[in-house]
Amino acid sequence: QAVTEPVCRLHLASIDDGGRCRSADGWVASNAAALLLDAPAGMREMVTVHPTFLPMAIARVVRLGPHPRSGADPLHVPRVVYDGLFAADLAERRRAAERLSAGASGDPPLRDVVEHLVTGPWRLWAVTLTWTTPQGEPAAQAMQVAATDAGLCLVDTGAQDSTLWPTTATGVWRRLTLLLPDEVRTP
Numbered sequence: 627q628a629v630t631e632p633v634c635r636l637h638l639a640s641i642d643d644g645g646r647c648r649s650a651d652g653w654v655a656s657n658a659a660a661l662l663l664d665a666p667a668g669m670r671e672m673v674t675v676h677p678t679f680l681p682m683a684i685a686r687v688v689r690l691g692p693h694p695r696s697g698a699d700p701l702h703v704p705r706v707v708y709d710g711l712f713a714a715d716l717a718e719r720r721r722a723a724e725r726l727s728a729g730a731s732g733d734p735p736l737r738d739v740v741e742h743l744v745t746g747p748w749r750l751w752a753v754t755l756t757w758t759t760p761q762g763e764p765a766a767q768a769m770q771v772a773a774t775d776a777g778l779c780l781v782d783t784g785a786q787d788s789t790l791w792p793t794t795a796t797g798v799w800r801r802l803t804l805l806l807p808d809e810v811r812t813p
Contacts, residue, residue, distance in 0.1 A: 628658040628674070634757040634807060636661070636680075640688060643746030645714030650687060654680065654755075654806070663687060681802040688751045688771070690802075692795055696777025699735035701790040708788040711743045712750050712772075719744045736790055742774035749773045750781070755805050767805050771798055 636652030638661075652661040659680045665671040675683045684690075703711065703726060710722025723744045727734055734740070742748055752770040759765050770781040772790060778798055779790035 628653040628655040628660040631655055634755050636753065636755050638684065638687060638751065638753045640749055640751035641712065641714075642749045643714075643719075643743075652680075659683070661687070677806065680806065681799065684753055684802055685799060688749070688753075688773070690773075690795055690798055693773065693778045694776065695794055696739045696774075696779065696792040697736055698792060700792070701734065701736040701740070701779075703788045703790065705783075705785070705787055708783070711740070716744070716746075736777075736779065736792060738776035739772070739774050739779060739790065739792075742776040743772070747775065753802075753805065755807070757807050759807075760809055765807065767807065769798075769801050769805065 632653035632655055634654040636650075636654060636659075638650040638652070639647065640649075641647050648664045650661050650663045652659060654677050657676065659675050659677045661673045661675075661683060663671045663673060673683060707722045707725050710718050710725070713719055713722070723740050726740060727737075750770070750772050752768060754766060754768040756764065756766045770783065771793075772779045772781050778793050778795060780793050780798070780801070782789045782791065
């Protein structure tokens with residue numbers, strides 16, 4: 627039912643420090659949710675849960691768990707440097723980190739997170755939910771997270787720059803639970 631009569635669609639994508647990409651598509655109905663996940667050997671796996679357990683299913687897929695708190699101050703990153711920090715090539719990530727520290731006065735925020743973005747391991751993941759409001763308007767809710775051994779950051783990307791906001795696994799979990807819309811147009 628979730629696939630044939632969804633009230634909400636989901637897309638989950640991740641990339642890691644080795645350039646490996648994974649994705650999942652999902653469908654949410656009032657009483658069922660289905661996720662079609664990438665699996666080894668080019669296969670895909672279908673997982674079904676009740677919609678109230680969807681945040682838990684997403685948390686399991688992205689391996690959300692305890693991480694150290696990486697600081698309190700956000701890190702504002704120019705778009706060109708941001709793209710370099712999440713490149714598959716280690717040398718490109720190192721150059722981006724050097725450009726970032728060259729423009730900073732004093733000790734830049736999230737220094738340990740940036741170093742882990744260079745050396746790895748890290749994973750950048752994003753989840754997006756889309757639906758139609760009762761008024762017939764398209765709507766969406768999304769979140770993006772950078773996960774390193776030094777901490778977690780919520781990521782806001784813009785046309786000119788991006789911001790890494792330090793957070794905890796609890797903060798990410800709270801955001802996951804708020805992704806589902808309150809009101810949607812039902813089929």
